[in-house]
Amino acid sequence: MNRNLVIKDVEIFLDRDRKIFEMGEMVHGKLRIACQGELHLSKLRIGIVCMSKIRNADDTFDQKKLLEEFYELPRAVSSQILRSGRHEIPFRFRLPDDSESPPSFDGRYGCINYFVECIIDKDGEPGSSLNRGHRYGVEIKLENPVRKSLMLSVSGSSEKDLGIFCFGSGSVSIEAAISRETIKLKTLINNTSTLKVQPRAALYQTQIFMSGDRHRTLEIVLVEPINGSEVDPTEVIEDIIEIPIPTRAQLTMKSSIITIKYFVHVTLDIPHNIDIHINLPIVITNKSAMQEARELNHHHQQQQQQQAMNRHLNSFDDKPKSRKILGIASKARQASTSSSNYDDTDEFE
Numbered sequence: 066m067n068r069n070l071v072i073k074d075v076e077i078f079l080d081r082d083r084k085i086f087e088m089g090e091m092v093h094g095k096l097r098i099a100c101q102g103e104l105h106l107s108k109l110r111i112g113i114v115c116m117s118k119i120r121n122a123d124d125t126f127d128q129k130k131l132l133e134e135f136y137e138l139p140r141a142v143s144s145q146i147l148r149s150g151r152h153e154i155p156f157r158f159r160l161p162d163d164s165e166s167p168p169s170f171d172g173r174y175g176c177i178n179y180f181v182e183c184i185i186d187k188d189g190e191p192g193s194s195l196n197r198g199h200r201y202g203v204e205i206k207l208e209n210p211v212r213k214s215l216m217l218s219v220s221g222s223s224e225k226d227l228g229i230f231c232f233g234s235g236s237v238s239i240e241a242a243i244s245r246e247t248i249k250l251k252t253l254i255n256n257t258s259t260l261k262v263q264p265r266a267a268l269y270q271t272q273i274f275m276s277g278d279r280h281r282t283l284e285i286v287l288v289e290p291i292n293g294s295e296v297d298p299t300e301v302i303e304d305i306i307e308i309p310i311p312t313r314a315q316l317t318m319k320s321s322i323i324t325i326k327y328f329v330h331v332t333l334d335i336p337h338n339i340d341i342h343i344n345l346p347i348v349i350t351n352k353s354a355m356q357e358a359r360e361l362n363h364h365h366q367q368q369q370q371q372q373a374m375n376r377h378l379n380s381f382d383d384k385p386k387s388r389k390i391l392g393i394a395s396k397a398r399q400a401s402t403s404s405s406n407y408d409d410t411d412e413f414e
Contacts (some may be wrong), residue, residue: 070102075201077181085206087351089162092205096154096183104147108186110135111156114202115166117322119175119276127276129322131177134161135184160207167320168209174274174281175323179207210350211317221331221343237262239333241343248308248347250329256296263334264293266306270314273324287311290332310349317348 080093096111098104112135119127136158137143170177182202220242237260240253252264268288274281288311293304308329318325327349333341 070100070104072098072100072104072185072199074099075183075185075199077183077201077203079181079203079205084204085208086160088160088166088207088209091157091159092181093157094155094181096156097151098147098154099151100147101149104185106138106145106147106154107143109138109143109154110184110186111138112136112158112182112184113160114180114182115177115207116180117167117175117177119274119322120173121276121279122281131322132161132166132179135182163209165320166207166209167323168316168318169206170315170318170323170325172272172274172315172323173283174272177320177323179205181205208316208351209318211348221345223333223341223343237333237335237341239264239331239341239343241266241331241345248310248329250306250308250331250345252293252304252306252331253301254296254304254333255301256298258335259298260336260338261295261297262336263295264304264306264331265290265334266293266308266329266331267291268308268310269328269330271324271326271328273326275322275324287314287327314349316350 074097076097078095078097086092092113096109113132114130115132117129117131121127136156138154138156142154167177169179180202182200185199220240222238222240224238237258238255241264242251248268250266254262254264256262267286267290270285270287272283272285274283288308291306291308293306294302296302314327315325317327327347329345329347331343331345335341
């Protein structure tokens with residue numbers, strides 16, 4: 066880079082001002098540079114950088130660079146030299162397609178941030194930290210949604226007997242299940258006690274921050290308890306409790322630094338007694354991952370139906386021929402081996 070070069074301004078603009086991406090997607094944009102002097106574009110690189118920061122219990126911070134990948138400009142572009150003035154350079158590159166990379170996250174005890182960055186190296190070996198001159202970036206949000214086991218349902222059950230030391234008598238049982246795609250809690254309550262009971266459900270988020278051998282856990286109530294229908298003594302009632310997913314909810318994630326998990330906490334409120342509790346783990350993902358899971362599930366069902374049809378058709382080939390056909394074949398064999406055994410008047414059975 067020319068020693069007389071002065072970088073006055075650098076801006077990164079992403080197409081359609083897009084700021085949310087998924088792993089493996091293409092990033093398109095323009096780099097606007099205002100400079101004085103000559104700028105060799107061979108010294109310019111554009112790419113993706115990921116930084117993490119964990120706050121420990123003693124208020125110290127552990128900061129790491131999790132990812133840094135820069136992409137070469139096309140030779141037709143990198144061979145150019147920019148003169149003094151304002152310039153606009155289009156760029157595009159593909160984000161790493163890594164299912165293990167953590168998504169963006171910003172929490173109380175830690176964060177993971179991604180940046181589209183431009184580096185203009187000084188004269189010398191490109192990429193050397195000693196020769197790095199100018200660095201500019203714009204933050205983006207990178208999602209890496211869970212794509213496995215999304216079409217499963219979870220369920221749990223619990224039962225309580227009201228004994229001699231309890232207020233009331235009899236037994237109470239609850240079965241709870243969550244349907245896939247949306248949080249619809251289905252409850253089945255069999256109340257054979259003398260008390261009126263009522264279910265309720267809340268959505269919890271668990272954040273786990275890890276730094277070496279140390280870790281911190283934070284549990285947050287995302288949706289306050291929502292009550293279901295009351296169940297009178299001797300009643301058996303099925304009910305559905307719908308739980309909204311807040312727009313601020315982070316996608317489920319698991320990494321060596323930060324893990325985000327969710328569960329629905331179901332409580333059966335029994336007056337003057339210890340309540341019944343059930344925890345049902347859930348996965349929060351995005352629409353594209355759910356659509357992909359639905360298509361794969363539909364394809365799998367079609368394959369199963371085709372395999373069942375093939376087994377059904379093959380079962381006919383394995384069956385013996387009818388008695389009448391076997392009889393005709395037997396008579397024909399007799400006629401071919403000995404003409405004396407064949408009579409024009411014979412009737413085949």
